[in-house]
Amino acid sequence: MKSVRIFSNTHRQLKKEFAKCGFKLIKAKNCRSLLDLGCGDGRDSIYFANKGLKVTAVDFSKSGIEKLKTRQNRIKNRINCILKDIRNINFPENSFVVIYAHLSLHYFDDKTTSKIFDNLYKVLKKGGLIFVKCKSTDDALFGKGKKVGENMYKKGHVQHFFTKEYMTEKLKFITNINRLLSKRLRRNRICRQAR
Numbered sequence: 192m193k194s195v196r197i198f199s200n201t202h203r204q205l206k207k208e209f210a211k212c213g214f215k216l217i218k219a220k221n222c223r224s225l226l227d228l229g230c231g232d233g234r235d236s237i238y239f240a241n242k243g244l245k246v247t248a249v250d251f252s253k254s255g256i257e258k259l260k261t262r263q264n265r266i267k268n269r270i271n272c273i274l275k276d277i278r279n280i281n282f283p284e285n286s287f288v289v290i291y292a293h294l295s296l297h298y299f300d301d302k303t304t305s306k307i308f309d310n311l312y313k314v315l316k317k318g319g320l321i322f323v324k325c326k327s328t329d330d331a332l333f334g335k336g337k338k339v340g341e342n343m344y345k346k347g348h349v350q351h352f353f354t355k356e357y358m359t360e361k362l363k364f365i366t367n368i369n370r371l372l373s374k375r376l377r378r379n380r381i382c383r384q385a386r
């Protein structure tokens with residue numbers, strides 16, 4: 192049995208504090224390991240490591256990963272920092288209790304997005320949690336720039352804007368979906384629990 196919660200932008204706390212809200216659920220489930228996908232300079236990785244989680248942080252930005260390494264050395268965190276493309280991660284099955292992706296999974300075309308989600312489902316442990324924050328088609332930037340695919344626009348870089356249905360489809364292996372949706376949904380925020 193699996194479940195999804197979709198939070199909207201009107202969920203005030205989630206708007207600014209995705210990691211903090213996520214941690215409440217992580218703590219309640221007593222989870223120990225977390226994969227931070229597209230970690231950037233590791234703001235959230237450090238937050239989770241400071242909360243006692245064993246964190247693996249992945250990004251393909253050399254400068255982001257270098258910055259995270261420097262920051263974590265200063266505070267003696269032991270985050271496993273990996274310079275890698277999200278599309279090519281190959282962790283063994285059931286590696287992580289928590290997968291966390293803060294605005295890092297909305298850059299890819301449909302085929303690639305599907306592959307990434309399938310792979311994440313594989314590496315997520317049974318009973319684990321997945322947190323995904325993506326741009327939605329209600330985002331102010333939707334439709335701006337050059338259209339390069341279905342709900343994909345290039346303005347500087349390519350962004351893939353998700354609909355609720357699209358995200359739900361990507362998580363189709365989920366059987367029970369709970370939603371907290373606003374009328375003016377700007378971003379989809381999803382927490383999935385796999386049981």
Ligand SMILES: C[S@@+](CC[C@H](N)C(=O)[O-])C[C@H]1O[C@@H](n2cnc3c(N)ncnc32)[C@H](O)[C@@H]1O
Nearest residue numbers: 229230231250251252275276277278293294295
């Ligand atoms: C909007 S930033 C979010 C960074 C971080 N999660 C945060 O909340 O501060 C998106 C991040 O995804 C990373 N990213 C985008 N495409 C990626 C890919 N194919 N593989 C790995 N990282 C990627 C970027 O380098 C960037 O650090």
